[in-house]
Amino acid sequence: MKNVIVVGATSGIGREVAEIYIRQGCRVGVTGRRKYLLDEIVRTSPAGQVFPQxxxxxxxTAAESLAELVERMGGVDICLYSSGYGHTNTALEPSLELGQVDVNAKGFVRCAVWLFNYWxxxxxxxxxxxxxxxASILPLGVCPSYSATKKFEAFYAQALRQLAVIRxxxxxxxxxxxGFVDTDFIHGRHFPMTIRRGKAAAKIVRAIRRRKKSVVIDGRWAALGLVMRLVPFPLWNWGGRFFRPYKDMF
Ligand SMILES: NC(=O)c1ccc[n+]([C@@H]2O[C@H](COP(=O)([O-])OP(=O)(O)OC[C@H]3O[C@@H](n4cnc5c(N)ncnc54)[C@H](OP(=O)(O)O)[C@@H]3O)[C@@H](O)[C@H]2O)c1
Structure with a gap:
């Protein structure tokens, strides 16, 4: 059975993914800042199967903490980086912009670099x-840092794929x-084309098992994504006026 780590397993998609792997009998490392939620996963899982950090x-020190977890688990085969958050920020409040860079971009690099070199x-x-x-497909004016950091994650991961060939x-x-998933991320708001977190997690586990390079969760978002890729930037910028009612979307 595989050793799996979910970075950001205290809630939402990461928690659902961790619980699927636990049900499959994997040894699962779970991380996050909220210790009481990690303890809850340990308490409700078979003894010795879950490793909280x-x-x-x-x-x-994030990479050191990850290394400590891998050491305690005796190795890691799969790691899902799910830690992240997003805020619309049309007022460009600096701490919101930079906070997302710290978690979504720099946090990912800290973990990815350590894991890549370890393997x-x-x-x-x-x-x-x-x-x-x-949100990584086109730059979103309502949440510049979110869409840019999500693009960063995707691009960085793709670069690591080529680096694996080089090394x-x-x-x-x-x-x-x-697309939209019903987690704390969307703060209970109702958006079109929102899917349940359990469904999203099942699709993610399947994509990992099939070693998919890239996957858009939900066929409707995949179709919309194809259309978004065809939109020329001048038209996209002009269309910003239609986003005005969505300044506080999430
Ligand atoms: N829900 C959506 O509609 C949606 C859509 C597209 C992409 N996503 C992405 O999916 C990922 C998971 O989000 P979610 O929807 O599952 O939301 P969520 O329930 O809010 O989960 C976010 C996870 O990130 C962790 N996290 C946040 N800041 C962290 C930090 N500084 N250090 C360590 N862990 C941190 C949280 O753990 P702690 O708070 O315990 O640290 C939590 O486990 C995010 O990257 C998000 O951008 C979500």
């Missing part, structure tokens, strides 16, 4: 998956792009 991905240097097989977003490392990379 409390850490903030924006801390300089590559030891000649081990590994699989890194990251939850980006359909002759047996490392798979999966980029996951959900």
């Amino acid at each position: 409390v850490f903030d991905v924006s801390a300089e 590559a240097d030891k000649g081990l097989k590994g699989h890194l998956a990251v939850i980006s977003s359909v 002759d490392a047996d490392i798979s990379i999966t980029v996951i792009k959900p």
